[in-house]
Amino acid sequence: MRRAEAMWGTVISIDVRDDVDPGIVDRCYAWFRRVDELFSTWRDDTEIMRLSRNLLEIEDVSAEVAEVLELCDRMRRESCGAFDITFGARDSSAPRLDPSGIVKGWAIARAADLLIEGGAHCFSVNAGGDVVTRGRPEGTAGWRVGIQHPWERDRVAAVLLVADFAVATSGLYERGEHVVDPRTGEPARELVSVTVVGADAALTDAYATATVALGPAEGMRWLSNRSGYHGMAITRDRTVIMTPGFDHFRISTG
Secondary structure (H helix, E strand, O other): OEEEEEEOOEEEEEEEOOOOOHHHHHHHHHHHHHHHHHHOOOOOOOHHHHHHOOOOOHHHOOHHHHHHHHHHHHHHHHOOOOOOOOHHHHOOOOOOOOOHHHHHHHHHHHHHHHHHHOOOOOEEEEEOOEEEEEOOOOOOOOEEEEEEOOOOOOOEEEEEEEOOOEEEEEEOOOOOOOOEEOOOOEEOOOEEEEEEEEOOHHHHHHHHHHHHHHOHHHHHHHHHOOOOOEEEEEEOOOOEEEOOOHHHOEEEEO
């Protein structure tokens, strides 16, 4: 069963290789719509925007928003401030709270839980390059995940082979210099792409964003110390940097 829908300004695709009730996939897309209603920073009526504008008290947020805010606070501490969703509070033109650097991964991880609850064992969920996989398609060693080439849109920078892992990529090629180092207030410019592989989709998403903000030397050193997570970065001068262990997943370059 394969399905794709335009959502969140990207395309979310679900590929299930088990014989399951199609209703479980409907539930996943209903969940993605719920995520948009809670976290979109492009709408004024979402919980995160109402919280940002002091129209909602922190004590009154939904359980989902509370969970994400707790994750974001953990990431702020773990990254020594390189991942900080409150950075917008210093810029009147930006949302005061913007958890976009973790929400997509967190949301697809929850969708994976829904699929498992519905009896699926072999599937992938792909939300604009953030991917979660379970099982291995029949006759294969895992799921092939292509990493977008930063400069050549018809090419991939690498192809990964993963099973029961999540993959997330953060970069400057889709939205320009949208990642800001909260510690300096300056756009992150040195890493044009960071891909992280690990067990938890929310953490792969957040680790990729934090690494972009930290930059080549500090960021890749920091990422190397995230137990069970591995990364590949491409610098502005087209140098490829990998943490120990990442090459285990890479089956080809672009």
